[in-house]
Amino acid sequence: GxxxxxxxxxxxCKSGTSVKIECRSLDFQATTMxxxxxxxxxxxxxxxxxxxxxKATYEQGVEKDKFLINHASLTLSTLTVTSAxxxxxxxxxxxxxxxxxxxxxxxxxxxxxxxxx
Amino acid sequence: xxxxxxxxIHITVSEGASLELRCNYSYGxxxxxxxxxxxxxQGLQLLLKYFSGDTLVQGIKGFEAEFKRSQSSFNLRKPSVxxxxxxxxxxxxxxxxxxxxxxxxxxxxxxx
Numbered sequence: 001g002x003x004x005x006x007x008x009x010x011x012x013c014k015s016g017t018s019v020k021i022e023c024r025s026l027d028f029q030a031t032t033m034x035x036x037x038x039x040x041x042x043x044x045x046x047x048x049x050x051x052x053x054x055k056a057t058y059e060q061g062v063e064k065d066k067f068l069i070n071h072a073s074l075t076l077s078t079l080t081v082t083s084a085x086x087x088x089x090x091x092x093x094x095x096x097x098x099x100x101x102x103x104x105x106x107x108x109x110x111x112x113x114x115x116x117x
Numbered sequence: 118x119x120x121x122x123x124x125x126i127h128i129t130v131s132e133g134a135s136l137e138l139r140c141n142y143s144y145g146x147x148x149x150x151x152x153x154x155x156x157x158x159q160g161l162q163l164l165l166k167y168f169s170g171d172t173l174v175q176g177i178k179g180f181e182a183e184f185k186r187s188q189s190s191f192n193l194r195k196p197s198v199x200x201x202x203x204x205x206x207x208x209x210x211x212x213x214x215x216x217x218x219x220x221x222x223x224x225x226x227x228x229x
Contacts, residue, residue: 004160032215043219097215104215108160
C-alpha cells in the first residue's frame with residue numbers, strides 16, 4: 001500500500017496563530033486526499049475531501065475559512081488551521097486515495113497532534 | 118444517515134485466547150464495510166473489507182469478519198490473539214463517494 005507521512009507529528013501553538021499541517025504521499029499518485037479530525041475516545045470525523053487541482057469539498061459544519069485545504073499536487077496536501085483556538089486542539093489525520101469512486105482504498109497518515117494554548 | 122456503533126470501548130483478552138470485536142452499522146443499501154487497526158504513531162491500516170459476495174471475509178494478520186445483514190453487523194474475529202495485536206480497532210461503513218463513516222473504536226489490550 002501507499003506510504004503517507006504527516007508533518008509535524010505534533011505541534012503546540014498559541015491561541016490566535018495559524019498552523020500548517022502537511023500530508024505527503026511518498027510513493028502514490030493521490031488524486032484524492034481526505035482530512036479527518038479525531039477527538040479523544042471518539043471516532044474519526046471527515047472534515048473535507050480534496051481532489052488535486054480543485055477546491056476542497058467540506059463536510060457540513062466544518063468552517064472552510066477556518067480550515068484551509070490546499071491540494072496542489074498528486075503528492076502533497078496541506079491543512080492550515082487559521083487563528084487557532086483551544087477548541088481546535090485535536091488529532092488531525094489525512095488519507096490518500098487514487099479516486100473518489102468505487103471505494104478505492106484509503107491509505108492513512110500517522111496523524112498530527114495539535115495543541116492550542 | 119449512515120452510522121457505525123462499536124459497543125465496546127475497551128476489551129482485554131489473554132494472549133492465545135479468541136477475540137471478537139463487535140460492529141453494528143446503519144445504512145439503507147448494501148453497505149461497504151471495513152475494519153482498520155491503529156497502532157500508536159502509525160496510520161490506520163486496513164485489515165479487511167466487505168463489498169459483496171461471500172459474507173465471511175478473510176483479512177491480514179489472521180483476522181476475519183462476518184457480514185450479517187439480518188443483524189446489521191460486521192464483527193471482527195481472530196482465533197488466537199497475539200500480544201502484538203494490542204491496538205485500537207475501527208469499524209467503518211462506506212458513505213458514498215469513497216467517504217468513510219467510522220465507529221468510535223475499540224481498544225484491545227492483551228494480557229500475558
